Amino acid sequence: MATAMADADFAFVAREVKARSGLVLTADKSYLLETRLAPIARKESLASVAELAAAARLRRDERLIWQMTDALTTNETHFFRDRKPFALLRDRIIPELQQARPAGRLRIWSAATSTGQEAFSLAMLLDDLRAGGRGVDAEIVATDLSERVLEKARAGLYTQFEVQRGLPVRTLIRHFEKVGEFWRIADRIRAMVRFQRFNLLDDLAPLGVFDVVVCRNVLSYFAPETRRQVLERIAAQMTDDGVLLLGATESTVGVSDAFVPEGGYYRRTLVREQTASAA
Amino acid sequence: MKTCLIVDDSRVIRKVARRILEDLRFQVEEAGDGLEALTACRKSMPDGILLDWNMPLMNGIEFLRALRKERGGDTPIVVFCTTENDVEHISEAIKAGANEYIMKPFDGDILQSKFVEAGLISYEAA
Numbered sequence: 001m002a003t004a005m006a007d008a009d010f011a012f013v014a015r016e017v018k019a020r021s022g023l024v025l026t027a028d029k030s031y032l033l034e035t036r037l038a039p040i041a042r043k044e045s046l047a048s049v050a051e052l053a054a055a056a057r058l059r060r061d062e063r064l065i066w067q068m069t070d071a072l073t074t075n076e077t078h079f080f081r082d083r084k085p086f087a088l089l090r091d092r093i094i095p096e097l098q099q100a101r102p103a104g105r106l107r108i109w110s111a112a113t114s115t116g117q118e119a120f121s122l123a124m125l126l127d128d129l130r131a132g133g134r135g136v137d138a139e140i141v142a143t144d145l146s147e148r149v150l151e152k153a154r155a156g157l158y159t160q161f162e163v164q165r166g167l168p169v170r171t172l173i174r175h176f177e178k179v180g181e182f183w184r185i186a187d188r189i190r191a192m193v194r195f196q197r198f199n200l201l202d203d204l205a206p207l208g209v210f211d212v213v214v215c216r217n218v219l220s221y222f223a224p225e226t227r228r229q230v231l232e233r234i235a236a237q238m239t240d241d242g243v244l245l246l247g248a249t250e251s252t253v254g255v256s257d258a259f260v261p262e263g264g265y266y267r268r269t270l271v272r273e274q275t276a277s278a279a
Numbered sequence: 280m281k282t283c284l285i286v287d288d289s290r291v292i293r294k295v296a297r298r299i300l301e302d303l304r305f306q307v308e309e310a311g312d313g314l315e316a317l318t319a320c321r322k323s324m325p326d327g328i329l330l331d332w333n334m335p336l337m338n339g340i341e342f343l344r345a346l347r348k349e350r351g352g353d354t355p356i357v358v359f360c361t362t363e364n365d366v367e368h369i370s371e372a373i374k375a376g377a378n379e380y381i382m383k384p385f386d387g388d389i390l391q392s393k394f395v396e397a398g399l400i401s402y403e404a405a
């Protein structure tokens with residue numbers, strides 16, 4: 001019989017998961033722990049999630065703790081999610097950035113990409129611009145904490161259900177091929193994206209500097225203080241005119257002064273302006 | 280209120296689709312095959328048509344080709360909704376003038392998302 005998790009074990013799991021991913025688990029999320037962690041408990045031949053948590057705590061088992069962290073992140077995503085950010089990129093943000101650097105290459109970062117839909121939406125958008133005669137020289141870096149979601153992203157294989165959420169059918173047949181029951185993203189699109197495991201809580205400097213950062217539907221799982229820190233470190237990895245896109249329910253306002261809202265997206269606050277006015 | 284004609288030879292599918300579309304505030308009509316659908320369109324062109332492929336008497340693609348030749352037949356937004364799920368069928372449908380394409384099985388989310396793509400529902404309303 002499944003026994004309830006002891007408070008000490010819940011507190012341990014919540015603390016370790018937060019330290020590794022930023023994800024906040026409040027006590028009302030215990031149902032989430034139960035459903036998400038049960039498969040791991042089974043795989044480890046443990047009788048219950050409570051036993052799993054106790055084992056991880058008593059053994060300080062790093063591998064188990066990472067598995068639990070991975071299982072507790074939410075990976076929900078779909079192609080061209082919310083549409084508007086992608087329309088803004090196509091019609092305004094990318095043309096403006098391109099004009100500002102006629103010979104330069106744009107660097108775009110999908111910062112919590114999950115199973116690849118977001119990164120491939122960006123790549124399809126660039127490919128469509130190119131086909132329309134507005135070629136964009138760009139590099140897309142797509143990262144996530146979870147190796148599991150990245151594996152799926154790299155495979156580029158999606159179910160019929162997944163390709164029917166957010167993808168117009170013309171986009172589907174232009175950029176995918178059918179493989180058995182699945183749809184696979186075209187090699188041309190896949191080659192535009194570099195997937196890499198990366199933790200947003202780590203030092204971002206190794207990733208380099210970006211013109212566009214797409215960091216959607218991940219900060220809302222973090223504590224306010226973590227949100228602020230991550231936003232400030234993202235700002236440090238952006239060009240002066242760099243643009244940040246957040247999830248539909250997320251904002252930098254009241255979280256960090258590193259960005260100013262600009263109608264659907266965020267622009268880096270110029271450090272030079274801040275210091276100039278201070279001087 | 281926008282109107283939508285559901286064309287499918289399965290009563291069960293029509294019922295499921297009707298419930299979803301009525302929730303999306305469509306006024307719904309039904310037809311059991313392409314011929315019935317053509318008759319309905321001649322009486323009054325709907326804003327949208329949700330169209331099955333395989334049906335007796337006149338199938339979906341034959342209906343669509345006939346519809347597009349009718350007076351006013353270029354106005355309805357046509358969304359295929361069929362178990363045919365290969366690239367050839369999809370391309371043929373687009374060539375015949377379909378606006379969107381749903382591969383069965385579908386649910387309310389997919390139907391709504393496709394109606395947005397097709398322009399039958401505004402994104403803000405969705």
Ligand SMILES: C[S@@+](CC[C@H](N)C(=O)[O-])C[C@H]1O[C@@H](n2cnc3c(N)ncnc32)[C@H](O)[C@@H]1O
Binds near residue numbers: 114
């Ligand atoms: C809800 S998905 C969002 C996917 C996509 N950006 C979108 O908006 O559709 C959140 C993703 O953030 C990832 N994630 C959570 N914490 C992270 C961290 N500390 N570093 C990097 N990725 C993280 C999860 O693995 C998950 O795939």
